[in-house]
Amino acid sequence: MRGRREMRNSYVPPPVGQAIPETESADTTPAPFLPAPVPVAGTAPVERIAPTSESVDRSVASPSLPSSPGGFSPGAVAASTFSPFSPTESTSSFRPNSRPAQLGSDLTGDGQSIRSGRSLASAGSQGHRHPELSATGLNSSTIETVSARFENGQLTSSSVTGEIALAYNPPDFSTPFGTDTIRLDNFASLEKIAPNPAFITPIPSKDGEYSVNLANIAKTSIAFKYQAAGGPQNAPILVSLASKIEPSQTSIIVSYSLSPSFRLATGRESVTISNVVLALSLEGARATSCLSKPVGTFSRDKNLIFWPLGDITLAAGGAPTKLLARFVTEGEAKGGAVEARWEVAGEGLGSGVGVSVKGENGGVVDASDPFADEETSGAWKEVGGPRKLASGQYVAK
Numbered sequence: 001m002r003g004r005r006e007m008r009n010s011y012v013p014p015p016v017g018q019a020i021p022e023t024e025s026a027d028t029t030p031a032p033f034l035p036a037p038v039p040v041a042g043t044a045p046v047e048r049i050a051p052t053s054e055s056v057d058r059s060v061a062s063p064s065l066p067s068s069p070g071g072f073s074p075g076a077v078a079a080s081t082f083s084p085f086s087p088t089e090s091t092s093s094f095r096p097n098s099r100p101a102q103l104g105s106d107l108t109g110d111g112q113s114i115r116s117g118r119s120l121a122s123a124g125s126q127g128h129r130h131p132e133l134s135a136t137g138l139n140s141s142t143i144e145t146v147s148a149r150f151e152n153g154q155l156t157s158s159s160v161t162g163e164i165a166l167a168y169n170p171p172d173f174s175t176p177f178g179t180d181t182i183r184l185d186n187f188a189s190l191e192k193i194a195p196n197p198a199f200i201t202p203i204p205s206k207d208g209e210y211s212v213n214l215a216n217i218a219k220t221s222i223a224f225k226y227q228a229a230g231g232p233q234n235a236p237i238l239v240s241l242a243s244k245i246e247p248s249q250t251s252i253i254v255s256y257s258l259s260p261s262f263r264l265a266t267g268r269e270s271v272t273i274s275n276v277v278l279a280l281s282l283e284g285a286r287a288t289s290c291l292s293k294p295v296g297t298f299s300r301d302k303n304l305i306f307w308p309l310g311d312i313t314l315a316a317g318g319a320p321t322k323l324l325a326r327f328v329t330e331g332e333a334k335g336g337a338v339e340a341r342w343e344v345a346g347e348g349l350g351s352g353v354g355v356s357v358k359g360e361n362g363g364v365v366d367a368s369d370p371f372a373d374e375e376t377s378g379a380w381k382e383v384g385g386p387r388k389l390a391s392g393q394y395v396a397k
Contacts, residue, residue, distance in 0.1 A: 084194035084225060128343070128390055133167035133220050138180060138212075138357050140385040141165040141220065144350040146234050147392035153240035155261075158230035160351055161392070166223040166383075168214040177214035181358040183380065184208045184224070189351055192227040200224070228351035232261030234389070236273060236314070236344060239396035241280075243335050250287075250333040254280055254323040256340075258314035265348035270315040277341045279306035280325055284334030287327040294323065337397045343390040350389045356380040 133139035144162040148155060164184075170177060184190070187208030195202060199216035200223050203209040212223065238259040244251040256278065264271055280296075281304035290298040296307040305325050312321075327333065358380055 128388065130163070130165040130220050130222070131386060133165070133385060134169060135384070136169050136171050138182075138214070138383050139167045139169070139220075140223075140355045140383040141167075142350070142354060142385070142387045144228070144234070144353075144389050145392040146230075146350075146389060146394065148230075148235045148394050150239055150396035153238065153255075153396075155232045155235060155238075155259075158232070158235055159392075160228045160230050160234050162224075162226050162228060162351065162353060163222050164224040164226075164353070164355060165220050166212065166217050166355070167220040168217045170214075179211050179213055182210055182212055182383070183356050183358070184210075184226075185354040185356055185382070186352040189228050189353065190226050191229060194225045196221070196223050223355075226353065228353055232259060233263040234350055235259055235394075236262045236271060236389070237276075237340055237342060237394075238320075239278070239338050239340055239394075240320075241336060241338060241396060245333055245335065247332050249326060249328050250282060250285070250336070251324070251326045252280060252282075252336045254278060254325070254338055255320040256323075257318060257320040258316055260316070263349070264316065265346055270313055270318075271344060271346075272311060272313045273342045273344045274311045275341065275343055276309040276312050277306060278309065278323065279304050279339050280323070280336055281339075282327050282329070282333050282336050285327075285329040285331040287329050287333075289328045290325055292323070292325045296323070296325070335397070337395060340394045340396070341391050342394070343388060345386060345388045347387055349387055354387075355383040357383050 128143045128145075130141040130143065133141060142162060142164050144160055146158065146160055148158040150156065168177065168180075181203070184193070187193075195210060199213040199221070201211045201213075203211060217223070236259060238257050240255050242253045242255070258271065262271070281302070287298075287300065287303050289300075290296075290305050292298070292305055292307075294307065296305045298305045307323055325336075
């Protein structure tokens with residue numbers, strides 16, 4: 001019996017073409033279960049908002065940079081793509097005088113592009129989650145994404161895309177929700193606008209005014225996607241590089257400071273920027289090692305070093321902060337490029353696009369003003385809520 005068991009564990013396959021004999025020694029143990037592969041973050045198609053009333057409260061990947069980044073190829077900046085709610089033009093209210101955003105090589109001036117999954121923006125997440133809005137009445141949340149390119153310490157191109165989410169928490173659930181009339185503040189600065197047709201209806205002959213079905217926004221839901229005019233006032237961090245290139249090594253100094261053109265909130269002389277990461281990549285030669293000050297994380301496979309700086313405070317007129325990296329190379333390099341990731345929250349930031357709601361029966365009219373009517377004094381009230389500005393493809397060379 002012992003020898004029989006040993007023979008069962010020493011099976012020799014028959015010659016090709018010969019059937020396997022049906023004996024009790026045949027192994028009938030099922031193969032182990034292998035789980036289905038999990039899709040890699042960033043490979044899913046761009047999410048389109050269907051015309052339903054579902055909440056847009058969706059999970060996103062962690063914004064923290066992994067210890068071994070997914071790669072960095074800053075040959076160009078790919079601006080955040082403006083994605084309307086539906087692939088059909090009928091659900092996207094584009095202004096007649098809108099012009100296309102600078103995307104891909106149009107933004108950078110070269111024919112190369114950052115490959116999918118090879119930049120800081122794609123290594124983390126391009127999406128940002130709107131918070132749950134719990135205050136009574138109509139609430140809003142605005143998130144804008146800034147893509148920019150700097151050369152020799154000067155901003156050469158930029159773009160801004162944004163989302164506005166709405167939520168309505170009624171003071172009394174016993175009464176019908178009804179509708180509200182809202183308008184987009186600073187509407188003239190928009191180049192493209194796409195309202196969510198699930199609960200937003202444009203008001204004819206009134207640019208920037210919409211009717212919102214309050215019953216469909218019991219949870220925080222994206223109401224508008226838009227593209228606004230870019231400019232230096234939306235880019236908080238000014239990044240520049242200085243290089244010394246030798247046949248077998250390259251030294252690069254990265255300097256960053258508050259951009260003098262950035263629009264600070266009223267009465268503020270500084271701004272605190274969160275989750276800041278700077279990644280410096282070497283171009284034209286392979287780096288075998290890297291020394292840095294302060295100490296960063298070097299990836300030989302990706303030919304880059306990155307510094308997770310966390311939260312930093314930049315003051316107007318402050319001296320630039322410097323980061324030094326010295327690469328030992330296998331040949332003579334051509335230079336380097338830096339990609340930055342960051343986010344900043346607070347009022348008064350970004351393009352200034354926001355939401356106002358019209359009061360009941362045209363708003364409260366000031367009786368002391370003889371020229372006041374329902375379209376002027378007290379007719380519109382700003383809808384409060386959080387506001388965030390975040391980086392898209394933010395590159396300096």
